[in-house]
Amino acid sequence: MSFFNRLLGREERAVIKSSDPYLGEFFGQRNGGSGYTNPERASGLSVANACISIISQNLSAVPCNLYKRTDNGGRDKSKQHPLYGVLQNSANDTQTSFEVREMLLVSLLTSGNAYAEIVWNAKGQATALKPIATGNVAAERLNSGRIRYRVSQPNGSNKTLVQEEMLHLRYRLGPDGVTGLSPIQIARETFNLALSQNDQAFKLSDKGFRPAGALVFPEALGREAAQALKAGFREKFIGAANTGEVMVLDGGAKFEQISFNSRDSEFLESRKLSNLDICRAFGVPPTVAGITDNATYSNTDQESRALVVRCLAPMARRIEQAMNAALLPPMARKNLFIEHDLAGLLRGDLKARYEAYRIGREWGWLSPNEIRGWENLPEIEGGSEYLTPLNMTAINDRETETNDEEA
Known part of the structure; x- marks a missing residue:
């Protein structure tokens, strides 16, 4: 504002325009009367905790493999690469692969970002992942377009990591193009309502109802x-x-x-609706999260499959692409790629699996050793052969048989 405007009292105040919820909360800016939602409190809600646990534990339990493309268009597990052991067994000297992957997913779902420092060897291969708490990392985009990370150390000092030294997972890319937004930030009014209802229930309990x-x-x-x-x-x-x-x-x-009382004010019904809204925010089917009011045998099985198709599969793809870009150099990405194996979550029960195996075996696209591998059984001699139905032969073979008969 110029000197003359200040002298004449024509003061103009700018409106805060920022996507950062912390900055808006500091200046008193609120959205829809709810304002900033504390991720720690919101993730402590029983339904939110169930959704976060379901996604993080299920996706961390499935194999995350490093594959190498073959000449015939297939794939083989690249077990000799150091990154294979990082994804399968030990992410670093003190933490297992499951623990690190689960920690990254929980951070991703609560804060929208997850960070892990990448350790490289002299050959340009990733040999370890060291997770870093989200609150200790500040990401910024440089003028060159690259991203730099400032990490706060336990001793109070700061450590700077370049883009190639950090695995950065984002739930949904924010407006700044650097950091991500979590489901809690996106649906903050839903979580604020649930927290308010939880506080009200605590007050009723404190009064003995x-x-x-x-x-x-x-x-x-x-x-x-x-x-x-x-x-x-x-x-x-x-x-x-x-x-x-x-x-x-x-x-x-x-x-x-x-x-x-609670029922007269429909308090219990409103809490149930808030629980359903939280499930929608995370994309988790209600029956999977433990809400069984309308559960039946058929829809429970269908929602278990919907969890994999609509929730876990997109999350797996998000993580795979981030890992491929961060853990594999450009030249290595031509032959190597990282991918989750979600087939085990979709096979169904024993009867359904064996029925699928029978169809694949009889129609010739599955071998006994492939089936035994999915059931964690060792290979057998001659188990790599494929069957061909008697009524199905190649067109060239049919023409040859017809010519032989005519002759």
């Missing part, structure tokens, strides 16, 4: 007497520990109960 009421006296009481009576009544009868106490009133006093 007693409805509100009024002490009615035939004559007026003084202010001090009324306050003392109210304090004594609250100390004696209010609270879960005082439930069941005998109430004795004298002086013509009557206690009139106000008929207000």
Whole structure:
């Protein structure tokens, strides 16, 4: 603002325009009356914790393999590469692959970002992943377009990592193009409502779920007497520990109960709706998260498959592409790639699997050794042969047989 505008009192205040929820909360900016949602409190809700655990544990439990493309268009596991052991067994000297992958996924779902320092050997191969807490990392884009990461150390110093030294996972790319947004930030009003309902339930529990009421006296009481009576009544009868106490009133006093409870205000129904909204925010089917109000045998099985197709598969693809770009140099990406094996989550029960194996075996696209490998059984001699149905032959073979018969 210029000097003359300040002199004449024509002051103009700029409106905060920032996608950073922390900055908006600091200046008092709120969205829809809810403002910034604390990810730690929001992820502590039972349904939110269930959704985060389901996604992180299921996706960390499935194999994350390093494959090498073959000349015939197939793939082989690149077990000799150091990165294969990082993804399968030990991510570093002190943490297993499952622990690191689970930690990264939990951070991704709660804060929208997950970081891990990459350790390289002299051959340009990733040999370890060291996860870093999201709150200790500040990402910034340089003028060159590259991203630099400033990491806070436990001793108070800072460490700078370049783009090639950091594995950065993002849930949904934010407006700045550098950091990600979590489901809690995107659906913050839903989580704020659920937190408010949780606080209200705690207050009702603290009062022993007693409805509100009024002490009615035939004559007026003084202010001090009324306050003392109210304090004594609250100390004696209010609270879960005082439930069941005998109430004795004298002086013509009557206690009139106000008929207000959780069901009358549809409080329980609103909490159920909030739980469903949280499941929608994470993309987890309700029955998988433990909400079984409308569960049946058929829809439970279908929702278990929907979890893999609609939730885990997109999340796996997001992580695979980030890992391929960060853990494999450009030349290595021509032959190597990282991919999750989600087939085990879609095979179904024993009967369904064996029926699928039978069809694949009889129609000739599965061999016994391939089937045994999926069931964690060793290969057998001659188990790599494929069957061909008698009524199905190649066109050239049919022409040859026809010519032989005519001759």
